[in-house]
Amino acid sequence: MRIRLRQLFGLSRLYRGQPGTGNRRIGSIAVGAKLLGLMVLSFFAFGTRTSAGLLWLTGINLALLFVFRYGFIFLRREIKVFLWQTVIIVSLYILRFGWIEGFKPGAMISWQLSLTYVPGLIFVKTTPQPRIVETFSAVVPYRAAFVMATCLKFIPLILTEIRNIYEGQVFRGAKILRKDLLNPINWPDLVFCLALPVIIRSMNLAGEITLAAKARNFGLKKKRTCWPGI
């Protein structure tokens, strides 16, 4: 039972869903329920006004991280964002109300803001990407779901294309290395040597995918059919 629950809510990274057994549908519903639950948690963070409430929400978020067996390492970048945000908000509060009256409310607001986006992060980091796409397919029109799923699926290919174009342009002398981009004078190189060829390549890619989809009679039926293994 415990294993089954873990599979349903995407706790097991190995879980892919077995075609023909109904697991995929149940999996989509479970992921949808998980998304809804975490969104509710995020909305609670908007409504909470007391430090006790925030402590409770922090506890629930930490418990979820523990339940989903994800360490705190993946939150490292988010902690940086939290600290940066806290510095800005607390500084504004201190400037307005002084040290004593400004520090605590500023820190509380920053804490509350962070708790609004931590549930979303937990969802993403603990749910396999195919399950997310499948869940979206259940709620948006099939054409939009196809475009979204295709674009997400082609990210690795696009990244490879970008890397190839980038390396080629660097060899040609374009000033688009990271240290060059710190100087805004080099930004035109980034646009004309990298963004422009990437846009042209993505247009060609869109044309090729459309041709392939039409060759497979995409759009012929009102309801999308899909190979169970995808």
Add this chain to the structure above:
Amino acid sequence: MTRISLKESLFLGFCAVFILLSRAALRLHLGISGHVMFSTMFFLLIARGCVPRFFAATITGLFAGTAAMALGMGKGGPLLLIKFVLPAMVVDIGAMALPFMFQSYLLCALVAATAASTKFIDTYVMDRLVSMNPDIILQHAFLEAAPAVLFGVAGGLFVPPVIRRLKSYGVI
């Protein structure tokens, strides 16, 4: 007006992907708030410039917002969608009101500045929801929006030459 084709939808989807990839690449490396608006405005305007449909930029914004929400990128939780959709709607309205904007640096900069200034609205809404002090909300929203507008204008200024080159290559 004919229905948006699959190729156009896919291109808009790729523009949304570029927005997300650039956000991921730029995140925190400069340490300046609002710098992601450079790529956001650039790709939203390119999407509208390459696909001359009423809601081309809004569709790109919707894709980007939904994917960002699903991938947990950026601050805002469930309100992340409006961060993308609001500027995209401004771009669409701007392109509808000023059909020749993609040939003019000034008009592109103007529309980009207006679209980027919507960061003020989403920061305001977000801070209001968590009951921040009203005076601080305005200051915080201004601090967030001012650099976003500057970077948005910079991104918008690159659009007319890119559109011109795409036209000369015969791609659009």
